[in-house]
Amino acid sequence: MMQKTHSANARTAQPRSARPGRVRIGDVAASLGLTKGTVSRALNGYPDIAESTQLRVKRAAEAMGYRPLAHAQAIRTGRVRAMGLIVEIGEYDSHRPFLAEFLAGVTRAAGAESWTLTVATSVSPEDTQTTLARLVDEHKADGFILPRTRWSDPRVDLLRAQGIPFILYGRTADTTGCAWFDILGEDAMRDAAVRLAGQGHRRIAFVNGGSEYNFARVRHEGYLKGLEEAGLPADPALMATDAVTTEDGKAAAERLLRLDLPPTAFVYATDKAALGLYRAAQDLGLRIGSDLSVIGYDGLPEGAFAQPPLTTYSVDTAHAGERLAAMLIERIRGAAPEDLRELAPARLIARGSDGPPALSSEKLATLVRAKEGHIQGRNQ
Amino acid sequence: MMQKTHSANARTAQPRSARPGRVRIGDVAASLGLTKGTVSRALNGYPDIAESTQLRVKRAAEAMGYRPLAHAQAIRTGRVRAMGLIVEIGEYDSHRPFLAEFLAGVTRAAGAESWTLTVATSVSPEDTQTTLARLVDEHKADGFILPRTRWSDPRVDLLRAQGIPFILYGRTADTTGCAWFDILGEDAMRDAAVRLAGQGHRRIAFVNGGSEYNFARVRHEGYLKGLEEAGLPADPALMATDAVTTEDGKAAAERLLRLDLPPTAFVYATDKAALGLYRAAQDLGLRIGSDLSVIGYDGLPEGAFAQPPLTTYSVDTAHAGERLAAMLIERIRGAAPEDLRELAPARLIARGSDGPPALSSEKLATLVRAKEGHIQGRNQ
DNA sequence: ATTTTCCCCGAAACCGGTTTCGGCAAGGGC
């Protein structure tokens, strides 16, 4: 192993350490007849440096193009000015479509403070823990953004135990020491249910996402609250869980439509799953927006291209990233976690997938049964 | 500004630098009765340390859970063990769907060597330059992955001038000092043309992507080569450029189909644009896979769900990321750029969007004209 | 038996910053 390193070093034949030509703090100091300690304090705004000197130093540093090495500062300050993000990339990963926007938001806010973002990926929760531990051990980041919060989240346990700052995108069970930013998915689901009830729907189904995540919990609560506000009974038969993919969403829709009294309206916790209803409807010859109403959540671009375009509660993912990054920096700088808790609403994008029911549940049931018999007959 | 920092420090009230409880190299040394210099050399496999000592040290370090601080090493070695990636997120960004896979590949390979990835985003080429300069100045990365290479690429100029290692995802005009990994888009386009010709098509159109990128250049060449191999003439009227979005792809298709002798087959440089042909075909009442044939490129997931599913040349983006990261590390360790140039083929996924032409160009032309007149008539 | 060689390792410098400590000079109070 050493051989490798040695020969490599030999080949590059560069001066043993940093880039040549780089201007160091000593250079700035020398050019001003000061010591590097003074320059450092001046640049960092210490109060025991004369205002005039401070200005002189800053001007000179600017002119000479001096930029302190982040890792050289880090050795003393213990801060690398970087935040960590571990993206869990499963087989069917639902934040894939938002990743670019999210990163854009995070890096924009981070860059504004001259921070950077260290990204890692993982394929499973266990892998996430391992990777997180490595980043922590090597201190590659001063704090972490934890997306897709689980109800009981091992990442939180790890970081809390080590006393490392973090911020959640989402909420979690044990809130002690937790800062977070989250979207009010519960409000969206509540509004969706109320909206559909207002259109005349009486049987409104709810298809939830992966139940290990916290967002599923709060969205479910919101849906229930919506029913309550609308004066509708909560029927467990009308609720499905763990619809992650479009296929899942389709399967859930089919099951619900085969009920004796099927729902005429559907609230989906995710757009991706909601698109499954479109396929189920197509198979059954039902028209979305009249025979069936559906409201989704996320603001997935594909939803806008569906026929009819999907009514949804859209999340500003870039903004979420920005807030998370900014808040994490505050947290690392010492702000109390209790003061860093922010919730933002999702925004309704009313499109064509919901409206007054064209059929009663009874009529819908006969229609479905007729079609199903037909399909079965064909298949046999 | 200082006030802020000061009060923040006071609030956290942590020991002034690194985490308490962290085991440092001195601790390992003390526990073995050695000096930290010796421990460092032992861990880094220097040949002037006795084999037995080396083993003893490594075992102790392992047992004590010692992990050197990356930035503490960096101050002397000049290496932070991190690579940089700047993702340009424009309005219609075509690598968005691949970003997750790409990051997965990059971080997998990087993590295998205990490297990390620093990600930044930008909104324009100018922004990219600024961001790149900042990362370079602060030495947040030892080298960079440059995706979406342009024919003349300012990022290359900047890094070359500063002597900072980089690797291209794609190729560029001036290859001096450049290492790269790329997909043989030219071969894919050539094969696509030959394949369509083999199915009996005589007029094969080509709809290219953004012409500022190098990939457009090579894919165009491949298409021309394919025509030549098939013994077909190259007709400039059958070629379109800069189709970035699905809308662009649709517009290009419509223009081409209005020709006196429209093409019966289309080679698209990107799947995203190719999906535009589906919309154009739908409007004109033409069936894809018989009336019109189309072959795309990228392996976009949406293509599989189109009706009929899109035949395409699929790119293994995760693999590309892995190779790029691994090669960049080699480059940084001193390998010559000339030895780090790798090309991989795209893989044909034959689906239902291509086949023998059901109509001649002449018949197709009358069909289109009839339909167009109809639409115009309706619109007026 | 002495000298030379070589193998190991300790001591100390070094990397590029930050932070502590102390001292000098000017200003203020008595």
Next chain:
DNA sequence: GCCCTTGCCGAAACCGGTTTCGGGGAAAAT
């Protein structure tokens, strides 16, 4: 006129590693 602040900066320690240099001791050569 003297002492005590106060403001400002230099000197030096420090952070956690890496790398250079040199020397002690055992083995090999003479």
